[in-house]
Amino acid sequence: xxxxxxxxxxxxxxxxxxxxxxxxxxxxxxxxxxxxxxxxxxxxxxxxxxxxxxxxxxxxxxxxxxxxxxxxxxxxxxxxxxxxxxxxxxxxxxxxxxxxxxxxxxxxxxxxxxxxxxxxxxxx
Numbered sequence: 001x002x003x004x005x006x007x008x009x010x011x012x013x014x015x016x017x018x019x020x021x022x023x024x025x026x027x028x029x030x031x032x033x034x035x036x037x038x039x040x041x042x043x044x045x046x047x048x049x050x051x052x053x054x055x056x057x058x059x060x061x062x063x064x065x066x067x068x069x070x071x072x073x074x075x076x077x078x079x080x081x082x083x084x085x086x087x088x089x090x091x092x093x094x095x096x097x098x099x100x101x102x103x104x105x106x107x108x109x110x111x112x113x114x115x116x117x118x119x120x121x122x123x124x
Contacts, residue, residue: 003022003026003040004036004040005040006018006022006040007019007022007023007026007041007072008040008041008043008044009044010022010044010072011040011044011045011047011048011065011069012047012048012065013068014061014064014065014067014068015068016067016068016071019068019069019071020071020072020074020075022040023036023040023071024075026040027076027079032083033079033083034080036072036076037076037080041069041073041076044065044069048062048065
């Protein structure tokens with residue numbers, strides 16, 4: 001739908017102010033946070049990931065898109081927690097410091113699936 005395409009476009013362009021405003025407007029219009037995530041954020045992130053894989057964009061552009069995702073997720077995260085949305089899975093990495101140099105949990109929280117990803121440590 002057009003309302004979700006605007007959010008996806010804001011993510012692709014790296015427009016953090018736009019993504020936050022659109023997420024706030026969708027929430028104010030009564031759209032469920034999980035629907036906003038699945039229909040707006042995830043498709044935008046998929047385009048960013050596809051362009052990165054095809055070397056059409058590079059790490060700086062990915063990080064700019066990440067800022068837009070985090071801005072929207074700052075609006076959605078409390079609502080997703082309140083709604084008790086089930087997490088899809090866990091991220092396992094040998095060296096999380098290396099992962100965090102480029103991507104933070106804000107990106108991982110919603111980029112790996114159609115649902116948020118748990119940030120809980122595994123096997124401590």
